[in-house]
Amino acid sequence: MTQIAIILGSTRPGRRVETVARWVAEAADRHPAIKAGEVSVELVDIADYGLPLLDEPAPAATGYYQNAHTKRWAARIDRFDGYVFVTPEYNSAVPAALKNAIDYLWSEWNHKAAGIVSYGLYGGTRAAEQLRQTMAEIKVADVHAQVAINPFIDFDFTESEAGACAPGERQEALLTTMLDEILEWSRALRVLRDPTASADPRFVPT
Structure with a gap:
């Protein structure tokens, strides 16, 4: 089964990332491959891992992790x-906490696919572009489709001041396309992660 993580990229108190991620998870559950049980989706919140400012003495590319929090994070990813x-x-960039969490690891990210759901005054597009640069460096194939959430358009403030993420059909259609691309690329890259595997999980060698 193909496993996809929805990574919550902010640790700020009062953050809106939780409501956006919940919308992503709920919309993802309506994707045909997920409904069919071919793909699983899990929420992964970097706030749950208590990662301090990068404190590993060896570069991540060595894979020599000394700290318990790093090993726990690496095992999950x-x-x-x-x-x-x-x-x-x-400030036109991804949160420092997200960049820090990414920088902790190396091989755990390699040869996988990723999509971006960004949010902010301008849809978070500048943060998404910065994140794409980082993805290239850690050998992650970032897909073309992207969802950009604008709080003034895609949030419902009728029940609370913080609001709830409630995008329209167009945004869910974009998310579905993005998930399609992530699944295509993650399956194609399977042979790089495991040379004995087939790029098509439905193919069973005889």
Whole structure:
């Protein structure tokens, strides 16, 4: 089964990333491959891992992790075939906490696919572009389709001041396309992650 992580990319108190990620998960559950049980989707919140400012003495590319928090984070990320990064835009960039979490690891990210759901005043597009540069460096294939959430358009403020993420059909259609691309690429890259595997999980060698 193909496993996809929805990564919550902010740790700020009062963050909106939780409501955006919940919308992503709920919309993803309506994707045909997920409904058919061919793909699983899990929320992964970097706030749950208590990662301090990068404190590993050896570069991540060595794979020599000394700290328990790093090993725990590495084990979780390594399980997945692809990712959906949910990120706000802070000062035209991704949150420092997200960049820090990415920088902790290396091989666990390699040869996988990722999509980006960004949000902010301008849809978080500048943060998404910065994140694409980082994806290239850690050998992650970032897909073309992207969802850009604008709080003034895609949030419902009728029940609370913080609002709830409630995008329209167009945004869900974009998310479905993005998931299609993540699944295509994650399956194609399977042979790089495991040379004995087939790029098509439905193919069983005889």
